[in-house]
Amino acid sequence: MLDLNKLAGKLPGISKHLTQEATAAKGRLQTAELLMQQAQTHHLELVKKQQDWKHRLIFSAAEPVEPLDTRIAIPPAPRTHTVIATDGSQIAPSHHEIAYCYLINVGRVVLHYGVSRHPLLDSLPEIYYRAEDLYESRQWAIRTEEWMGYRRTATEATVLAELACSLWETTPPPVPAISLVDGSLIYWFLEGIASEARDKILGEILDAWDKLEEAGIPIVGYLSASRSMEAINFLRLEACIHKEPNCISYCAPDLDFSSPGQPKKAPCQVFEPLRDVALWQTTLQPGQRSPLWRSCAPILQCYGHHTVYFCYVNVGSEIARIEVPGWVVENPELLETTLSLTVAQVQKGYGYPVALAEAHNQAVVRGGDRYHFFALLEREMIKAGLKNVGTSYKETRKRGSIA
Known part of the structure; x- marks a missing residue:
């Protein structure tokens, strides 16, 4: 049984964390919007880069087939x-x-x-x-x-x-x-x-x-x-600081961590996640x-x-x-x-x-459907002459409680 009194004491920490994440997300969004504006002027060049270097990319990005400023x-x-x-x-x-x-x-x-x-x-x-x-x-x-x-x-x-x-x-x-x-x-x-x-x-x-x-x-x-x-991963081509998006040569994944539990990010990952x-x-x-x-x-x-x-x-x-x-x-x-x-x-x-x-x-x-399904199955098995039909002791005990 979940102790709600003990749980309530842990919630303020979550609220503080989510507030910090919301602030950080706003900054990442502004960065992505700026990259999108820049990419709109030469998105075909970025598409060509993506096609030419697709075997050297370490991320999956979709390819736009219409101008990036399309709104229909x-x-x-x-x-x-x-x-x-x-x-x-x-x-x-x-x-x-x-x-x-x-x-x-x-x-x-x-x-x-x-x-x-x-x-x-x-x-x-x-x-x-x-x-x-x-x-x-x-x-x-x-x-x-x-x-x-x-x-x-x-x-x-x-x-x-x-x-x-x-x-x-x-x-x-x-x-x-x-x-x-x-x-x-x-x-x-x-x-x-x-x-x-x-x-x-x-x-x-x-x-x-x-x-x-x-x-x-x-x-x-x-x-x-x-x-x-x-879609947003396509903007990593715009954010790349190298002349060619050769991820394997310039940004090969390693075991370095920028902070505890957080893998080190490449320069083009400025807006992740x-x-x-x-x-x-x-x-x-x-x-x-x-x-x-x-x-x-x-x-x-x-x-x-x-x-x-x-x-x-x-x-x-x-x-x-x-x-x-x-x-x-x-x-x-x-x-x-x-x-x-x-x-x-x-x-x-x-x-x-x-x-x-x-x-x-x-x-x-639903739960009732599951119960009726196994009830029908049990009836059919008994009709067929099968013996020792029933759930395990563990399952039977879990379905009832003395508490």
């Missing part, structure tokens, strides 16, 4: 349109439960606007209990719990594509439509796993993207409170978007032609990062419609896309 107002969404979304949740496997298995539940939402069609709000549960489901990942030194998360991401994409392609028999769809996912389209977490495992998960995701591209329905990754530094959203918060008016950026994340080398682009949009309640694949960016009219439908979803959801919020509500597995 997003038009209103067309009256008639459709929005599709999926989100997932899970019950993790535990050796203390009745059976060692896990469940993935994918919420599905289809909202039609301007037409007389019923919405779809439901979920698709799937149980994984076979040995190949539970232990396949061990060959790549990946824990089952971690593999479950990867499977969930792939399943969300697959269900999204199946749902989108089943709505219309025509290609492209008769009304503007988008498919939304919560979070980034850049799956950074796949970088550090075995290539065979990565290809298995990413292959399913990209197959789903191929189907969406063929159907002409853009997939959109919506990031609320993004912590990305991809400032995030992208902090910079665009001062320059974008409500309803405006930033320049388009092409992500240069290493994992995208495995994406084939599905290069990921992004921009920041002032949706009113916050600065959101919106990601789309390259084939959407290549069609300016489609990109404009995609952004307008996404912003409309945020407005309808009072600060967050309503389709994603509903998909989450359909997918989420």
Whole structure:
């Protein structure tokens, strides 16, 4: 049990620290704004430097594909349109439960606007209990719990594509439509796993993207409170004090520390750890978007032609990062419609896309759902004639207390 009286005595230190950080962040923001103004006059030169020296850089920076001073107002969404979304949740496997298995539940939402069609709000549960489901990942030194998360991401994409392609028999769809996912389209977490495992998960995701591209329905990754530094890292090229941004030669990482626990920073890191959203918060008016950026994340080398682009949009309640694949960016009219439908979803959801919020509500597995799931499983196991069905003593004891 948390002792609130003891906890209260520790909070003033946090308040003091946060106040100091806010002051320091204001100075870093002013530095970044000055570098942005300087970079606007010759951003193409910086892009060329980035391309020429990309193999010598020790940081990942996105590449702007529009002038840095681009500010474009997003038009209103067309009256008639459709929005599709999926989100997932899970019950993790535990050796203390009745059976060692896990469940993935994918919420599905289809909202039609301007037409007389019923919405779809439901979920698709799937149980994984076979040995190949539970232990396949061990060959790549990946824990089952971690593999479950990867499977969930792939399943969300697959269900999204199946749902989108089943709505219309025509290609492209008769009304503007988008498919939304919560979070980034850049799956950074796949970088550090075995290539065979990565290809298995990413292959399913990209197959789903191929189907969406063929159907002409853009997939959109919506990031609320993004912590990305991809765009602002581009300004490190402007802040570099050397003629060439040869990081490996001039600023190779070492074991030196500028202060306890803080690695020594290179001269170009004058604004870290400032995030992208902090910079665009001062320059974008409500309803405006930033320049388009092409992500240069290493994992995208495995994406084939599905290069990921992004921009920041002032949706009113916050600065959101919106990601789309390259084939959407290549069609300016489609990109404009995609952004307008996404912003409309945020407005309808009072600060967050309503389709994603509903998909989450359909997918989420609450405590009562978990209890009923294992109760149904226990009943089925007893019906099958299995004996000694029950949770471990540890789990049973944790569920009750004498205190």
